Amino acid sequence: MAARTPTLRQLVALLLAMILLLPPLSTTAKAVAAQPAELRCIPPGAATVAVPECSWRQHMPHVECSKFPPDAPAPGRAKLSLDVGGGNSIDSRSAFCVTLTRFQRNSCDTCFESLEFRNFTVGWAVIGPRCTERDCSIEVHILESVAALSPLKYNSTSTEFWNFTSPVFREDEDFFITVAFNGITMWYTRCSISLTNIYNLGKTSIEKLVLYNNDNISTDLKLGMMPKLKELTIANSSILDFPEDAHVLMPALERLNLRDNRLTSIPASIASMRKLEELNMCGARLRRLAGQLPPLPRLRELCLCNTGLCCLHQEQDAFRGVPNLELLDISQNQLTSLGGALRGLSQLQYLDVSRNQLTEYPQLWIQDCREGLLSFAFNHLRTLPDCNSFCQRSNVLLLDVEHNQISSWDGSPDMLSSNDRPWVVGTLVPLLENGPQRYRVCLHERDFQLGTVIVQNISRSMDHSRHTIVVLSKSFLSSRWCLWEMDLANHRTLDPSQREFIILLELEPLERSALPRHLRFLMDTRTYVEWHQASDVQYEDQAFRRLKRALGPSCFTCSDVSRC
Known part of the structure; x- marks a missing residue:
């Protein structure tokens, strides 16, 4: 029997039936939106x-x-x-x-x-x-x-980062530069990331990796090849060991932060990190350096705070391999002495040895301090050193000796302006104390309380005095200690009733342009006594009369005994 040719109506019905049998279109399908004709952003x-x-x-x-x-x-x-x-x-x-x-x-x-x-x-x-x-x-x-x-999935069993195996993250693309976990919030939040995930960053163009506060129980750190990595921070993450081949995997590394982990020694692999500039091992469990640090000529910053260090004075060559250090933090340890361990660090600008048990200052010779800071706060020091014993050339050297038991100083000219003391003790003091008005003068060697911190002695003496006489000379300007005393006295003048507390006595002509700004302001806005040393008795008598007018009645004659 011959086949019948389907009619038009039958063809339409068949087509409709086929359409109804097709699966529905996916609701998640993405449309290809056309980019504007003038742009060439994507293929x-x-x-x-x-x-x-x-x-x-x-x-x-x-x-x-x-x-x-x-x-x-x-x-x-x-x-x-x-x-x-x-x-x-x-x-x-x-x-x-x-x-x-x-x-x-x-x-x-x-x-x-x-x-x-x-x-x-x-x-x-x-x-x-x-x-x-x-x-x-x-x-x-x-x-x-x-x-x-x-x-990334955040749980202790996850082994996936972002899909760094995607062609999007190829090393030759050179656009992926940083991955950070808690890199901004720092210590306020916790992560739980498997450290094995870091291996997946190999073969990417990453330059900076930061991971703070990881609670993951795994302590196995495995690194992939990261040839462009310059900064690596894995802090407070309980790692026990650092890969021995890290110098091969990260040949361009400049900054390494491994603070607050469970490391018991400085990683051996850093010995071959020739570009390393910063190393932070604070919070590790070092106790001893066990010899000297490896040669790292580019290392500028080294932090070993709170690592249990106790015996650096027995490891005199510990820092010989890092002669260009500019910052050294060995605070919060158990150091009783440093001896000559820091002797070769001539480039230091910042030294923190606070919160130890030092009873003596280290042997230290800095080439050029350039506003350097040496912190010996919270130790057991008893003397105030001469800053020149630490630094060859110093514009400003800040010395922090807060919370020590300082009761004496070395008496160097730089600290106490001793070049002027013969005139002060031999001429000025007798005139004031033995004259008709008999002023009472406070001298440190005679009137300071023994066993009391020197700063407290100075402050207490100013609190119980009506005036502070500042003897201005070239020696005074070169003495950091004298300038500090003047700054302390100057604070009293902020009280309107104490405006005349400071009395300036110029012992020799001074070039105004060489004076500190605040001292130049005082001399420009207040009356001061010119007592230039000369053999003219009449000149000295006139200078002394001007000084007495500035001092007012002595404590033995004034009626306001509360001011004496």
Whole structure:
């Protein structure tokens, strides 16, 4: 029997039946939005995804998107930069290529995550026609491959970072520069990230890796090949060992921070890190350096605070391999003496030996202090040293000896201006104390209370005096101690009733331009006594009369005994 040719009605019915049998279209399918014809941000026809909740403010070069990536279970915030190439202002055109600059998010309010990029073009954007003075509507589209990146899962069993095996993160792309966990919030939150995840960062262009406060119980740190890494921080993460081949895996490393871990020695691999400039091992369990540090000629900063160090005075060559140190922190240890352990550190600008048990100062010879700071606070020191014993050339050397038992000083000219003391003790004091008015003068060698901290003696003496006579000379200007005493006395003049507390006595002509600014101001705004040393008895009598007028009645004749 011959086959019948289907009629038109039958063909239509068959077609409708086939359509009804087709599965429904996926609701998650992404449309390929066409980028504006004038842009060349992404390859033509590449699939893109719209990013919701993005905003832009006028005259700002970046866009903030609060749900990025758009399909992630726990999206974060992204900062996208607008490419305004050719010097055109943002207002002059409506469509721009966008580059991903920063991504950050919190996971259940426990861990802060941040990724940074450089020149990473991910899509394009169009600014809406209605743009108010504050937030503007903006349409952002990013590549589907970027939107599909799998973010890190925060739990102790996770072994996945972002999908760094994706071609998007190839090393030769050279745009991925930083990954940080708690890099901003620092000590306030905790993470629980498997340290084996760090291995997956190998073969990327990462330059900085930061991980603070990791609660993960695994202490096995394994590193991948990161040839461009310059800064590595893994702090407070309980790691026990540092890879022996770290110098091969990170040949460009400049800054290494391993503070507050469970390391018991300085990692052997740093001996071959020739570019290392900063090393932080605070909080480790070192106790002894067990010999000297390896030769690290570029190392400028070394932090060994709270590491249990006790015997550096027995390891005199400990720092010989790091002669260019500018900062050394060995505070919060158990050091009773340093001896000559610091003798070769001639480039130091900052030394912190606070909160130890020192009873003597270290042997230290700094070439040029340049406003350096030496902190010996919270120790058991009893003397105040001569700053020149520490530094060859010093503009300003700050010495912190807070909370010690200082009751004496070395009596050097630089500290006490002893060049002027023969005149003060032999001429000025007898005139004041043995004259008709019999003023009472406070001299440190005679009137300071023995066994009391020197700073307290000076402050107490000023509190119980009506005036402080400042004898100005070239020796005075070169004495840091004398300048400090004058600054202390100058604070009293902030009280209007104490404005004349300081009496300036110029012992020799001084060049005004060489005076400190605050001293020059005092001499320009107040009357001072010129007592230039000369053989003219009449001149000296006249200078003494001016001094007595400034002092007023003596304590033995004034009626206001509360002022005596």
